Amino acid sequence: MKALLCKSYGPPESLVVEEIPEPIPGDTQVRVRVHAAGVNFPDTLIIQNKYQFKPELPFAPGGECAGVVEAVGAQVKTVKPGDRVICFTGWGAFAEAVLADARALIPMPDALDFVTAAAFVMTYATSYHALKDRAALKPGEMLLVLGASGGVGLAAIEIGKALGATVIAAASSDEKLAVCKAHGADHTLNYANEDWKAQVKDITGGKGADVIYDPVGGPYSEAALRAIAWRGRLLVIGFANGEIPRIPLNLPLLKGAAIVGVFWGDYARREPMNNLMDLRTLLGWLKDGKLKPHIAGTYPLARGGEAIRQLMDRKVSGKLVITPQGA
Template sequence: MKAWICNDWGDPQSLVLGEMPTPLPGKRQVLIDVHCSGVNFPDTLMIAGKDQMKAERPFVPGVVCAGTVMGFGDEVTGFKLGDRVTAILYHGGYAQHALADDIQTHLIPDAMCFDDAAAFPTTYGTVYRALVDRGRLRAGETLLVLGAAGGVGLNAVELGRLLGANVIAAAGTDAKLALARSYGAQHTINYTHESIRERVKEITAGNGADVVFDPVGGDAFDEALRCMAREGRLLVVGFASGRIPSAPANRVLMSESEVIGVLYGGKRTPQVARANFAKMIGWYLEGKLKPHVSMRFPFDQVPAAMNALLDRSATGKVLVTRA
């Protein structure tokens, strides 16, 4: 099979398109004929050797894919050949065929295209895990979303509004903020020339944000921590800025706030992940959730697809598709 291979740590241009044997599924694994792969920021960290869980080289990056079942292990139940699925992977998504654990593989309805399926599990799954399971977001609360036009950020805006929150979107350009407004944000902050702290205080009449969704880290985290409401929850989702921040304990103490880590994948709590996925699929079928795909690249342009994330030219999701 054809696959994009990481032989050495580096940038997307260091990946090599080559041939690899089609993998054989283990007892609890599903072999997927990949139709579409989602491009995610962790992919760029993984090939650079900066991910917190380093893969053993050589390996094929790509943490999510959608396609059809072409094989499965002896202990797998609930799937048959030809089933349409989406899956979260450790790696392997940028290939013609990919292996996924059965507990991280989900059936998709006929009404869902493979593009939407590949855009769905990591972003919406992460956002639901963050806002509902970890952040305990309630209707009427104020939700501040950092990086609000990115893959997870835009979905956080969308799901936050669906849950009844007052959503403040923060991003770096007016065009990105306009997109966030189209997905339900009531207020916006352009943090290239506006202070997150001052604008949040202004918007909330000094009360601050009840929940902060932060996939950015760095300076944005520092500012967000200074505009938390009492008993607020700051959700640590990622570090797209490149700097992992530290939380001054005195600020957490004085606001009685919480800094909460969010790690989604589904392997730790598969029953919860499946229930969450089913609920979100229901919303998708009702037209309440719709992934925003801004860029699609053919399979032979995986490095360009990854660079679209790194240079911040993409909004929402970036996909790699096979003809």
């Protein structure tokens, strides 16, 4: 089978497509024929040896995919060959087939296509866990979403609206903000403008944002924190800017504010039943049309490095998906 391999740490351009043996499931594993695999920010880090998980070289990146079960281990009773599933692997999904722990599989709803399924769970589950569980976002609160045109950002806009918040979307271009508006943002601001913090205060009537969703990091985190409301919550999602900020701790002190970490992957591992309930809610909202994943493009396996580069350079609104069977 073919796989997009990282043979030495480096940029996306160093990835190569090669033939490797078909993986054989262990007792509790499942082999899935990958029809679509979502490209996520951790993929840009893991190939550079900058992520918390460090697979042995060579490996295929890709932690989220949708496909069909081909083979199961001797102890697997929950799925069978032919079942359509969404699965989480950490890495390995940018290939024609991948091994996954049987516990890391979610049955695919019949009406869901592979590309949408591969682009949905990680971004929407992260944003739901962040806003519902970690921030306890309430109806009528003001939600500021940084990096709002990205995959998790658009998910945060839609989930914030579903939870009854007023949503301010912040992004770096008018084109990206137009996408945010189409996904339900009530207000938009371009943080390429120096006065964007003052704009947050203007939009909120001087109060500031109750919840700040921050997948960007860098200088944007401190600037956003300076526009937070009393008892506000700053959600630390990630650092797409590439810089982990150093926050002056007098800022949360003065606002009675909380800085809250969000690590959905570990939440799903540590609290699987809570995560399952979250997913049921999200899939119900998807079926009802409350959530509309934005697929920015699909790429064959041979162009997988190009898809990762697009994400790394922040040229993407929504999600990119790799389709290995078309390679």
